[in-house]
Amino acid sequence: MTTILPASRFARRAGGAEGDLRAARPTTLQVNVGKRCNQACRHCHVDASPTRTEVMPDEVVEACLDVLARTPELDTLDITGGAPELHPRFREMVARGRALGRKVMVRHNLTVQFEPGLADLPGFFASHRVEVVCSLPHYTEEATDRQRGRGVFARSIEGLRALNAEGYGREGGLVLNLVANPVGAFLPPAQGDLERDTREWLRVHHGVVFDRLFTITNMPIARFALWLQRAGNYDAYMARLEAAFNPATLPGLMCRSLVSVGFDGRLYDCDFNQMLELGLEEGQPARIQDFDLGRLRGRRVRTGEHCFGCTAGAGSSCGGALA
Amino acid sequence: MPAYFDDDDLAHFGDLKQHAPELWTAFERYYAAAFEACLFSKRDKVLIGFAVAQVSQCPYCIDSYTQTALEQGLTMKHLAEALHAAASLRAGIALAHGLVAHNIDKKISM
Numbered sequence: 001m002t003t004i005l006p007a008s009r010f011a012r013r014a015g016g017a018e019g020d021l022r023a024a025r026p027t028t029l030q031v032n033v034g035k036r037c038n039q040a041c042r043h044c045h046v047d048a049s050p051t052r053t054e055v056m057p058d059e060v061v062e063a064c065l066d067v068l069a070r071t072p073e074l075d076t077l078d079i080t081g082g083a084p085e086l087h088p089r090f091r092e093m094v095a096r097g098r099a100l101g102r103k104v105m106v107r108h109n110l111t112v113q114f115e116p117g118l119a120d121l122p123g124f125f126a127s128h129r130v131e132v133v134c135s136l137p138h139y140t141e142e143a144t145d146r147q148r149g150r151g152v153f154a155r156s157i158e159g160l161r162a163l164n165a166e167g168y169g170r171e172g173g174l175v176l177n178l179v180a181n182p183v184g185a186f187l188p189p190a191q192g193d194l195e196r197d198t199r200e201w202l203r204v205h206h207g208v209v210f211d212r213l214f215t216i217t218n219m220p221i222a223r224f225a226l227w228l229q230r231a232g233n234y235d236a237y238m239a240r241l242e243a244a245f246n247p248a249t250l251p252g253l254m255c256r257s258l259v260s261v262g263f264d265g266r267l268y269d270c271d272f273n274q275m276l277e278l279g280l281e282e283g284q285p286a287r288i289q290d291f292d293l294g295r296l297r298g299r300r301v302r303t304g305e306h307c308f309g310c311t312a313g314a315g316s317s318c319g320g321a322l323a
Numbered sequence: 324m325p326a327y328f329d330d331d332d333l334a335h336f337g338d339l340k341q342h343a344p345e346l347w348t349a350f351e352r353y354y355a356a357a358f359e360a361c362l363f364s365k366r367d368k369v370l371i372g373f374a375v376a377q378v379s380q381c382p383y384c385i386d387s388y389t390q391t392a393l394e395q396g397l398t399m400k401h402l403a404e405a406l407h408a409a410a411s412l413r414a415g416i417a418l419a420h421g422l423v424a425h426n427i428d429k430k431i432s433m
Binding site for chain 1: 364365366390393394395396398400
C-alpha cells in the first residue's frame with residue numbers, strides 16, 4: 001500500500017495545492033562518502049567532525065561507479081562529505097570518474113590539505129582536472145574563523161595559494177570556485193557583489209585568485225539548527241526564509257537535476273534531505289544499487305520546511321544563487 | 324506599556340498607515356526610491372542608513388539596518404568602522420558647537 005504523505009507547507013507554496021515539485025532528468029550524481037571531517041564547523045548541515053565514523057563501504061563505492069558507467073546521462077560526479085578526501089578510496093573514485101569522461105567536482109574544505117599525507121592534493125586535483133569547490137564563508141579572517149574555527153582562515157589561504165600554484169583559478173581551465181555562506185542567521189548577499197568584493201580583497205591582501213564565488217544559504221537543519229535554537233534565532237530565521245520565498249528560484253533547484261547518495265548507498269533528493277533521512281518518495285529506487293534513471297526522472301521531490309532555505313531571496317544551491 | 328521600544332514593533336511599522344494612508348503611501352514610495360541603487364550601490368546606501376540610525380539613536384533602525392548590512396555581506400568589523408566614522412563626526416559636531424561659546428566669550432568678555 002502506498003502512503004500518501006501530506007504536502008509540506010513548502011510544497012504547497014512551491015508546487016501549488018498538490019505540492020507537486022517535480023524533478024527533471026538527473027544529470028549529477030552527488031555522492032556523500034562519509035561524515036568524517038578534520039573540521040567541526042558551526043553551520044555544518046552534515047554534523048561532520050573528526051569523531052564521526054560513517055564511511056562509505058566498498059560495495060557502495062563500486063555501485064556508484066557502476067551507475068556512473070552505465071548512465072551516460074549523468075555527466076557530473078559531485079563528491080562531498082565530511083571531508084571526502086579522508087575516504088580511503090577517494091582518489092580512486094576521482095580517477096575512475098574522470099576515466100569515464102565525467103566532470104568530477106570535489107567539495108574541498110581547504111584545510112584538509114594539512115592533514116598527514118594530503119599535502120599533494122592540489123597536484124592530484126590538477127592532474128585529474130578536478131573542479132574544486134572550496135568553502136570560504138567570508139573573505140575576512142574574523143568572520144571565517146568564527147564559523148569554522150580559529151586559524152582556519154589562515155590555513156584556507158595557504159590552501160588556496162597551493163591550488164593557485166598548480167594553475168587553479170587562473171583561467172587556464174582548472175576551475176577553482178569558492179562557496180560563501182552567511183556567518184549567522186541571515187541571508188547571503190547578492191552573489192555578484194560578494195564575488196567582486198572577495199576577488200578584490202583576496203587578490204590585494206593575500207595574492208589569491210579564483211574563478212567564481214557561489215553564495216549558499218545556511219540550511220536550518222543539524223548543527224546550524226541547533227545553534228539557531230540555542231541562540232533563540234530559530235523562529236525568526238525560519239520566518240525570514242519563508243518571507244523571502246522567491247518562485248523564480250524553483251526551476252534551478254538542485255533537487256531537480258541531481259540524485260544524492262548517502263554513505264550507506266541510500267538515495268535522496270538532495271544532501272539536506274539526506275541529513276534529515278528523508279528518502280526518495282515511495283515507489284522510487286531506495287538504494288544506489290537500484291538506480292534507474294527512467295524512474296527517477298519526473299519524480300516528486302520530498303520537501304519540508306527546510307526547503308525554504310533554497311528558495312529564499314536569490315536562492316541557494318551547490319552552484320550558488322538561482323535567480 | 325511594558326517598554327517604549329520592543330523589537331516586535333518593527334514588524335508592525337506599517338500599522339501606522341491606517342492613520343494617514345495617503346501620506347504613508349507617499350512615504351513608502353519615497354523611501355523605496357531613495358534606497359534604490361543608482362550612483363551609489365544598494366550596499367553603500369545601507370551603510371548610510373546604518374550610520375544615520377546610529378547617530379539618530381533609533382533602536383528599530385539600528386536593528387533593521389544591522390541585519391540588512393549583514394545580508395549585504397558586511398560584517399561587524401565593517402559596521403564598527405562605519406560606527407566610528409559616524410560617531411567621530413558627532414564628536415566633531417559637538418566640538419564645532421563650542422565655537423558658539425567661543426564666539427560669545429570673545430564678544431562679551433574683556
